[in-house]
Amino acid sequence: MKVLDRWRPSLRFGLVLGLIALASGCAEHKSVMRYTPQGNVPDSKLVWPSPPDTARFRFVGELYGEQNFVLEEGESTGKKVTSFFRWVVGMDGGGDDPVVLQRPQSGTVDESGRIYVTDVSRSAVYVFDEAKGKLDVWEFADGLRRFNSPIGIAVKADGQVLVADAALGVVVRLDRDGEPQGAIGKGVLKRPTGLAWDPLKKWIYVADTYGHDIKVFDEQGGLIKTIGQRGEGDGELNFPTHLTFAAGELYVSDTMNSRVQVFDGDGKFVRKLGERGLHMGDLVRPKGVAVDDEGHAYVVESYYDYVLIYNKQGEFLMPIGGTGAREGQFYLPAGIWIDKRNRVFVADMFNGRIEIFQFLGGS
Numbered sequence: 001m002k003v004l005d006r007w008r009p010s011l012r013f014g015l016v017l018g019l020i021a022l023a024s025g026c027a028e029h030k031s032v033m034r035y036t037p038q039g040n041v042p043d044s045k046l047v048w049p050s051p052p053d054t055a056r057f058r059f060v061g062e063l064y065g066e067q068n069f070v071l072e073e074g075e076s077t078g079k080k081v082t083s084f085f086r087w088v089v090g091m092d093g094g095g096d097d098p099v100v101l102q103r104p105q106s107g108t109v110d111e112s113g114r115i116y117v118t119d120v121s122r123s124a125v126y127v128f129d130e131a132k133g134k135l136d137v138w139e140f141a142d143g144l145r146r147f148n149s150p151i152g153i154a155v156k157a158d159g160q161v162l163v164a165d166a167a168l169g170v171v172v173r174l175d176r177d178g179e180p181q182g183a184i185g186k187g188v189l190k191r192p193t194g195l196a197w198d199p200l201k202k203w204i205y206v207a208d209t210y211g212h213d214i215k216v217f218d219e220q221g222g223l224i225k226t227i228g229q230r231g232e233g234d235g236e237l238n239f240p241t242h243l244t245f246a247a248g249e250l251y252v253s254d255t256m257n258s259r260v261q262v263f264d265g266d267g268k269f270v271r272k273l274g275e276r277g278l279h280m281g282d283l284v285r286p287k288g289v290a291v292d293d294e295g296h297a298y299v300v301e302s303y304y305d306y307v308l309i310y311n312k313q314g315e316f317l318m319p320i321g322g323t324g325a326r327e328g329q330f331y332l333p334a335g336i337w338i339d340k341r342n343r344v345f346v347a348d349m350f351n352g353r354i355e356i357f358q359f360l361g362g363s
Contacts, residue, residue: 031069031133035061035356046328048320048357056360057320059328060343063115063128063354065100066135099137101126104347104354106194106242106288106335110155113339117347117354118150118163125150125163127178138178141165147172151335152195152207152243156219164192164206171195171206171217184221194243196250198265205250207240214240214252216267227267232257235269242300242335246291253299258283260299273297273314281308281316288336288347292359298336298344305330307346325351 047055103121110116115128124147127136141147141163150172152164160181161174170183171192185192185206192215194207203224204217212230214237217223227250228237238256245251249270250263258276260283263269274283288300295312306321307330321330331350338344342359 031071033069033128033130033133035063035068048328049318054362056318056362057344058358058360060356060358062327062356063101063117064352065126066098067100068128069133069135099135101352101354103349103352104334105151105349106153106337106347107345107354108153108155108337109339109343109345110159111157111340115345115354116153116155116161118153118335120149120151120166123147123150125153125161125174125178136178138174140178140180141168141170141172142180142183151193154195154197154204156197157199162195162197162204164195166191166193166209171204171221182221184217185215185223188223189215193241194253196243196245198245198250200248201265203265205243205245207243207252209239209241212237212239214243214250214263214267225267227263228252234272235261235263237261241286242288244290244337247295251289251291251297253286253289255286258286260286260289260297271314273310274299274308274316280306280319283308287334290336290338290344292338292342292344293340294359294361296359298338300333300336300346302333305333307333307336307344320357321346328355328357330355 046059048057102119105118105120107115107117113130117126119126125138139146147165148167150163150165154162159176163172165172169189170185172183173181175181189206189208190210191208192206193209196205202219206215208215214227215223216225228235230238237254240252241255242253248265252261254261260273262271276283283301285303286299287302290298297310299308301308305323306319308319309317311317323329323331325331330348333346334349335347344357344359346355348355
């Protein structure tokens with residue numbers, strides 16, 4: 001027994017070396033991103049409206065966090081080796097908690113396909129990078145100062161990322177790698193929430209919720225103008241939240257006025273969508289707003305857990321959603337955004353996920 005005890009350290013060390021060699025043989029395997037956790041196949045038969053009507057939207061999947069990244073075929077063996085390695089060297093403490101979305105607020109997609117999601121509970125920006133098969137979490141807003149309540153987000157043509165932090169009272173600039181590049185709006189913004197970028201004029205639109213207006217900054221961060229003031233008339237606002245800029249027009253979720261207002265690029269009132277009411281197509285607490293490449297407007301009705309879709313004239317077309325946690329349902333949704341492939345992303349806030357739908361085209 002004493003002889004065996006004397007050899008145990010060497011045996012343990014030998015196992016470690018062997019496992020390192022074995023693990024190195026698996027190092028070339030990469031993670032791939034799937035639009036459902038653990039690579040499950042989404043229900044391709046889930047469409048809106050339901051048959052026999054012509055389908056206009058198809059369910060694509062959901063984003064939760066690191067569960068959406070799976071290892072290529074054969075890597076499961078490497079994971080088992082890694083787990084055993086941790087046990088051998090005494091590092092097995094039960095494992096870390098997975099990195100998951102908590103209370104997603106809004107998002108956007110850049111030209112390379114990276115999906116950015118702000119999370120007000122995690123106080124961070126999640127970056128789902130499908131091309132590289134990885135998930136990044138950006139926590140720092142400016143130097144050593146962390147995000148507190150990030151909500152609106154936009155990406156400029158040069159790749160710079162803009163994030164509106166409601167609690168910090170600024171719009172943060174980040175480079176493509178998430179490194180802070182300074183902030184704008186300090187001392188001017190009260191509670192910035194929604195964010196939109198005009199690529200032609202290179203203007204930054206910020207919904208200042210407590211200011212009941214939209215503040216417009218130039219690319220260097222100088223205040224150009226203010227759109228709106230508190231009130232209920234056309235062009236007036238009451239706690240505006242989410243924004244989007246499409247086809248030269250600015251869409252504003254005028255949340256406490258229960259409507260969406262549309263302005264031209266200079267801030268002149270053009271039209272409005274929805275009205276206060278309890279019928280399907282009416283609005284109570286509109287949040288996220290987005291526009292597809294055919295001009296349809298999408299509005300998140302957060303109070304009743306629906307996405308409502310309107311045509312260019314503001315006529316209500318159809319809903320998606322309803323209260324619940326199943327595919328295609330929501331629980332207090334917040335932001336919505338659309339990529340260049342006409343995929344519709346919905347921040348399903350209290351379900352801690354992003355729901356994704358494909359617009360199939362057609363009126």
